[in-house]
Amino acid sequence: MTTDTAITTPTDSRRVHYLNASYGIKSWLLTLDHKRIGILYLVMTTVFFIIGGVFATLIRLELLTPQADVVEAATYNKLFTMHGVAMIFFFLIPAVPAVLGNFLLPIQIGARDVAFPKINLLSWYCFMAGGTLATVAIIMGGVDTGWTFYTPYSSTYSSFYVPLALTGVFINGFSSILTGVNFLTTVHKMRAPGMTWFRLPLFVWAQYATSIIMILGTPVIAITLLLVALENVFGIGIFNPDLGGDPILFQHMFWFYSHPAVYIMIVPGFGVISDVIACFARKRIYGYSFVAFSSLAIALLGFLVWGHHMFTTGQSMYASMVFSFLSFLIAVPTAVKIFNWTATLYKGSVSMECPMYYAMGFIGLFLIGGLTGLFLSTIAIDIHLHDTYFVVAHFHFVMVGGMVMAYLAGLHFWWPKITGCTYSEGWAKVSAVLIFFGFNLTFLPQFVLGYLGMPRRYHVYPEEFQVLNVMSTAGATILAAGYAVLFTYLILSLFMNRRAGPNPWRAKGLEWEIPSPPGPHNFDVTPIVTAEAYAYDEEDVTPATPGAPDEGSPIPREAERTEA
Amino acid sequence: MSDNFPLFPEQASTFAWQVDYLYFLLLGLSAFFAVAVVFFLVLFSFKYRRRSEDERPRPIEGSVALEVTWSIIPLILSLAVFSLGAGAFFRMYRAPENAIDIYVVGKQWMWKIQHPEGKREINELHVPVNQPVRLTLASEDVIHSFFIPAFRTKKDVVPGRYNTMWFEATKVGEYHLFCAEYCGTQHSGMVGRVVVMEQEEFQNWLSGGVSGETMVEAGARQFQQLGCETCHKESDQGRGPKLSGIYGHLVKLTTGQEVVADEDYLRNSILDPGSQVVGGYKPIMPTFQGQLSEETLLQIISYIRSLSDSE
Numbered sequence: 099m100t101t102d103t104a105i106t107t108p109t110d111s112r113r114v115h116y117l118n119a120s121y122g123i124k125s126w127l128l129t130l131d132h133k134r135i136g137i138l139y140l141v142m143t144t145v146f147f148i149i150g151g152v153f154a155t156l157i158r159l160e161l162l163t164p165q166a167d168v169v170e171a172a173t174y175n176k177l178f179t180m181h182g183v184a185m186i187f188f189f190l191i192p193a194v195p196a197v198l199g200n201f202l203l204p205i206q207i208g209a210r211d212v213a214f215p216k217i218n219l220l221s222w223y224c225f226m227a228g229g230t231l232a233t234v235a236i237i238m239g240g241v242d243t244g245w246t247f248y249t250p251y252s253s254t255y256s257s258f259y260v261p262l263a264l265t266g267v268f269i270n271g272f273s274s275i276l277t278g279v280n281f282l283t284t285v286h287k288m289r290a291p292g293m294t295w296f297r298l299p300l301f302v303w304a305q306y307a308t309s310i311i312m313i314l315g316t317p318v319i320a321i322t323l324l325l326v327a328l329e330n331v332f333g334i335g336i337f338n339p340d341l342g343g344d345p346i347l348f349q350h351m352f353w354f355y356s357h358p359a360v361y362i363m364i365v366p367g368f369g370v371i372s373d374v375i376a377c378f379a380r381k382r383i384y385g386y387s388f389v390a391f392s393s394l395a396i397a398l399l400g401f402l403v404w405g406h407h408m409f410t411t412g413q414s415m416y417a418s419m420v421f422s423f424l425s426f427l428i429a430v431p432t433a434v435k436i437f438n439w440t441a442t443l444y445k446g447s448v449s450m451e452c453p454m455y456y457a458m459g460f461i462g463l464f465l466i467g468g469l470t471g472l473f474l475s476t477i478a479i480d481i482h483l484h485d486t487y488f489v490v491a492h493f494h495f496v497m498v499g500g501m502v503m504a505y506l507a508g509l510h511f512w513w514p515k516i517t518g519c520t521y522s523e524g525w526a527k528v529s530a531v532l533i534f535f536g537f538n539l540t541f542l543p544q545f546v547l548g549y550l551g552m553p554r555r556y557h558v559y560p561e562e563f564q565v566l567n568v569m570s571t572a573g574a575t576i577l578a579a580g581y582a583v584l585f586t587y588l589i590l591s592l593f594m595n596r597r598a599g600p601n602p603w604r605a606k607g608l609e610w611e612i613p614s615p616p617g618p619h620n621f622d623v624t625p626i627v628t629a630e631a632y633a634y635d636e637e638d639v640t641p642a643t644p645g646a647p648d649e650g651s652p653i654p655r656e657a658e659r660t661e662a
Numbered sequence: 663m664s665d666n667f668p669l670f671p672e673q674a675s676t677f678a679w680q681v682d683y684l685y686f687l688l689l690g691l692s693a694f695f696a697v698a699v700v701f702f703l704v705l706f707s708f709k710y711r712r713r714s715e716d717e718r719p720r721p722i723e724g725s726v727a728l729e730v731t732w733s734i735i736p737l738i739l740s741l742a743v744f745s746l747g748a749g750a751f752f753r754m755y756r757a758p759e760n761a762i763d764i765y766v767v768g769k770q771w772m773w774k775i776q777h778p779e780g781k782r783e784i785n786e787l788h789v790p791v792n793q794p795v796r797l798t799l800a801s802e803d804v805i806h807s808f809f810i811p812a813f814r815t816k817k818d819v820v821p822g823r824y825n826t827m828w829f830e831a832t833k834v835g836e837y838h839l840f841c842a843e844y845c846g847t848q849h850s851g852m853v854g855r856v857v858v859m860e861q862e863e864f865q866n867w868l869s870g871g872v873s874g875e876t877m878v879e880a881g882a883r884q885f886q887q888l889g890c891e892t893c894h895k896e897s898d899q900g901r902g903p904k905l906s907g908i909y910g911h912l913v914k915l916t917t918g919q920e921v922v923a924d925e926d927y928l929r930n931s932i933l934d935p936g937s938q939v940v941g942g943y944k945p946i947m948p949t950f951q952g953q954l955s956e957e958t959l960l961q962i963i964s965y966i967r968s969l970s971d972s973e
Contacts, residue, residue, distance in 0.1 A: 462700060
């Protein structure tokens with residue numbers, strides 16, 4: 099039915115869709131449409147990505163030489179702190195759930211919106227309030243604690259702006275919680291008739307698993323930050339040893355949230371990759387239920403491994419062993435995912451288009467990120483590698499190599515759906531290749547640096563580490579060029595007037611059965627789902643049939659007809 | 663160290679090979695899985711590339727047997743590596759009985775080190791080769807981490823408590839000493855060197871210099887000056903418990919709880935005396951919080967320890 103050729107007509111531009119349904123700043127800032135809120139998040143997370151990227155650039159420039167020459171020590175410390183805060187709290191955590199999730203989750207399950215549209219908007223305002231406070235803290239004087247905010251340095255020895263930044267992170271946490279509540283309720287209550295749990299796209303499963311982590315984990319970081327505030331304001335000894343507190347307690351509480359938060363960042367990416375690979379291999383994802391449940395397994399196990407960040411703190415030897423053991427268990431569901439993605443290509447019809455470039459890049463880089471995680475789970479090795487560049491390289495492989503590549507795969511995959519425009523496929527491939535090689539050149543040398551013993555957060559370092567640092571900076575330059583190309587052609591695509599049809603990839607799933615961009619209410623008639631989201635073998639049978647029994651054509655055509 | 667492009671750190675302690683062989687084992691395993699996955703990705707992408715736009719590949723039902731297989735193989739391998747890593751850690755955890763003690767205090771942004779014999783140094787640690795060394799680590803301010811890459815070991819230096827670490831150097835030479843836990847502005851300046859010397863040479867070095875006072879002697883002097891002995895007498899008649907013979911033994915608190923009187927307990931009882939009072943005594947001791955440096959505390963504790971050595 100709805101193939102790209104079917105409805106690509108000039109009348110498209112006159113059709114009412116979510117972008118032209120109303121105009122003006124107010125129509126955006128007060129919107130309750132999940133798609134527009136997704137766009138609001140897209141714009142703001144991109145702003146924070148650019149801010150964090152600028153900080154990263156300055157860091158890499160400083161590390162070009164062993165001496166301090168670009169910035170002084172205090173400035174350098176602020177740079178890596180703010181790079182971490184901007185990227186983690188204001189880009190990585192919200193990017194896939196709040197941008198792609200907000201836009202796609204209701205459409206993929208056949209709903210007109212999320213369960214609580216007003217709460218959805220509120221979550222964006224929490225994000226904005228938190229982001230504004232953090233930005234003010236950066237502009238006023240900066241924060242130099244590292245994104246981990248370890249006590250007692252953060253609570254007693256650092257600058258006045260730390261509480262301000264902490265408040266920003268605190269408020270931003272509510273945006274995660276609200277999004278999580280919304281998604282869970284939406285998936286439970288608003289699935290279209292016939293959209294059973296095992297017909298859900300894996301993207302929805304991944305968002306569901308992520309939402310669980312958001313709801314269970316985020317309150318803990320909020321409590322922790324409140325306790326820091328209580329200690330500072332009322333002098334109650336909680337983390338400060340001079341008041342009888344325990345600084346290590348902070349690390350327990352911090353990582354109880356922040357380790358699961360790593361999965362908040364990466365699990366939604368798994369969902370994107372599953373959907374992209376299925377589409378470009380034209381195959382049901384291999385081992386669908388294993389892939390779905392491995393997301394849940396990772397989400398739950400992720401809560402039990404926080405102590406692997408603390409092997410060197412002097413925590414009990416047996417505690418370290420238990421945390422190490424549980425960390426190794428996470429290798430299993432992760433491996434299962436990678437094997438299933440690979441197996442999906444077997445006897446498929448594999449087309450290497452841009453989203454697939456990113457998906458392949460994701461598998462390769464995430465594989466290295468995951469395997470190096472095993473080094474760090476091995477206690478004896480971690481004692482040596484903890485707080486070195488090995489750790490830095492490991493989490494950049496997972497977060498940038500994994501999560502950002504997945505996000506870009508998703509962004510390229512759904513860009514025609516979101517904007518109604520197609521981008522330049524050639525430039526997209528160029529940027530994907532630049533990003534892949536630039537990334538590897540940046541971070542592979544850091545594994546070597548880490549094993550050699552270069553500690554992280556050093557702005558001057560022994561001379562023998564210079565060659566590897568120069569390689570890393572060279573890689574970062576290529577990486578930056580890749581991102582610059584990406585921003586350019588994506589923005590240009592909006593002005594090129596190359597209309598995307600409703601289904602440019604001939605993909606399956608409800609979102610591809612409605613026009614691009616979707617109408618204000620997604621579906622004019624509630625779809626009735628008769629097949630799963632990956633029925634790639636059946637060209638003519640669509641996963642959904644329209645609700646109106648007398649109307650044989652799918653929903654988009656109906657919308658077209660009323661237009662014409 | 664003059665090498666400009668090193669790929670592998672020097673091996674200078676008994677831990678080094680234990681860690682390195684695990685590292686190479688994992689490197690091998692990782693390379694195997696990475697190559698295998700990439701091989702199949704490339705193979706499938708090429709072999710099953712789309713030849714016509716209208717291709718509709720037949721669906722393949724998943725195989726539970728295959729899923730179980732590729733769950734169990736990583737599980738077994740993971741558990742094997744876990745056991746090796748935990749086993750090595752277990753062996754590395756406790757210092758041998760014959761380890762010599764050296765005391766380290768971290769403060770923003772320097773390492774202050776004192777040897778029991780009285781020798782002190784800053785940002786340098788001299789140790790004998792082929793001799794287990796146990797470090798007791800204290801912090802004056804924030805969390806630091808004592809890291810010697812050539813020895814493959816580190817330990818956080820946490821304010822408010824003592825951590826210990828140990829190593830046995832196997833090669834005479836000079837090695838990097840880093841602070842690994844971010845500790846503020848000059849964190850990357852909190853570096854130094856570890857000098858491993860032949861045993862005889864080390865003894866000569868230790869007895870050189872000016873300070874004639876050992877840590878125990880310094881502690882005894884402090885003990886007297888602070889007036890501790892007015893209450894902690896040689897007999898059981900004092901207002902505070904007798905301290906000789908207490909170190910390393912169980913003491914019964916007023917709460918009925920029993921704790922081992924180790925360094926941490928002694929430190930806590932000096933700084934926060936009301937929190938763990940020995941049964942039969944009144945909580946009358948004043949606090950010394952804020953009055954003693956970590957180095958002085960270590961001297962006093964060394965002295966109290968020495969009262970049990972003579973038994």
